[in-house]
Amino acid sequence: xxxxxxxxxxxxAAEARALQEQLRARLDLNQPLRWDRLRTIAxxxxxxxxxxxxxxxxxxxxEFPSLKLRSVHTASGPVNFPYLPGYLSFREIPVLLKIFRRxxxxxxxxxxxxxxxxxxxxxxxxxxxxxxxxKPAVGCAKxxxxxxxxxxxxERGSFQVLYSDQEQIGxxxxxxxxxxxxxxxxxxxxxxxxxxxxALQASPRYRVPEPIRQAHLQVNQLRLREETQVPHxxxx
DNA sequence: GCGACAG
DNA sequence: ATCTTGTCGC
Numbered sequence: 001x002x003x004x005x006x007x008x009x010x011x012x013a014a015e016a017r018a019l020q021e022q023l024r025a026r027l028d029l030n031q032p033l034r035w036d037r038l039r040t041i042a043x044x045x046x047x048x049x050x051x052x053x054x055x056x057x058x059x060x061x062x063e064f065p066s067l068k069l070r071s072v073h074t075a076s077g078p079v080n081f082p083y084l085p086g087y088l089s090f091r092e093i094p095v096l097l098k099i100f101r102r103x104x105x106x107x108x109x110x111x112x113x114x115x116x117x118x119x120x121x122x123x124x125x126x127x128x129x130x131x132x133x134x135k136p137a138v139g140c141a142k143x144x145x146x147x148x149x150x151x152x153x154x155e156r157g158s159f160q161v162l163y164s165d166q167e168q169i170g171x172x173x174x175x176x177x178x179x180x181x182x183x184x185x186x187x188x189x190x191x192x193x194x195x196x197x198x199a200l201q202a203s204p205r206y207r208v209p210e211p212i213r214q215a216h217l218q219v220n221q222l223r224l225r226e227e228t229q230v231p232h233x234x235x236x
Numbered sequence: 237g238c239g240a241c242a243g
Numbered sequence: 244a245t246c247t248t249g250t251c252g253c
Contacts, residue, residue, distance in 0.1 A: 046243070048244050055244095083244075085241040092243070114242050124242070145242045183242085243244050 001103050004134040009094060016090045020123040026131050029186050033136060033194040038064050042107040043211025046092045047219040055079055057095040058218035061107050067210045073099045074222045086120050089128035100133060110137040111202060111211040115145050118162055118170035118185035126187030137187030138195040140209050144183055154178050157200060171196045175203035
């Protein structure tokens with residue numbers, strides 16, 4: 001696919017922060033999802049090498065609503081940005097973009113491993129990626145970055161609002177009865193309500209939404225393959 | 237100053 | 244995220 005919007009990649013947290021504060025003006029969280037035309041969901045995930053110097057990425061495309069795996073796309077690359085809470089997108093998006101540039105297949109919505117709007121500057125990884133791709137995206141994180149909430153009831157489908165002071169920044173959603181909830185927030189080009197509905201519909205069986213779960217399985221297979229083989233120069 | 241802190 | 248063994252429960 002053509003990436004409709006690109007920018008330089010900052011080397012410092014201060015530059016990254018300025019970019020987040022600039023790009024967040026592009027968020028549109030009032031766009032309803034076209035459920036009637038929803039046919040495919042993409043999922044993206046990252047894995048790190050044991051020494052944390054290299055990262056492995058996978059993007060999968062699933063059919064909706066069956067959530068059947070349709071295609072797998074992978075890439076790897078060096079780590080070029082440290083892990084700093086609030087700046088995850090600058091670490092993980094560059095290698096994901098390598099995949100999306102090569103992707104010929106279309107998809108309707110993207111589910112990302114990490115927060116979207118539920119971010120200190122309202123511009124988490126899902127917001128950043130959605131903005132670059134010009135596609136609707138939802139952020140689904142396994143733990144909280146910021147915000148306050150009340151514990152959802154323990155049945156699957158129970159949820160609570162995730163607040164930053166008085167402002168809603170996301171949801172806390174129980175995708176499996178009796179299991180720790182996930183944190184759902186819109187990335188871009190989607191509403192809070194549609195983000196919540198999509199996250200639940202994408203998680204019929206496991207705690208983690210199927211697009212992320214499948215991407216996670218693929219990314220670990222890729223890492224195993226790449227770390228198992230001997231470097232070319234050492235063979236002969 | 238202290239604690240919290242997506243992956 | 245990664246490292247790391249067994250263990251409890253469906």
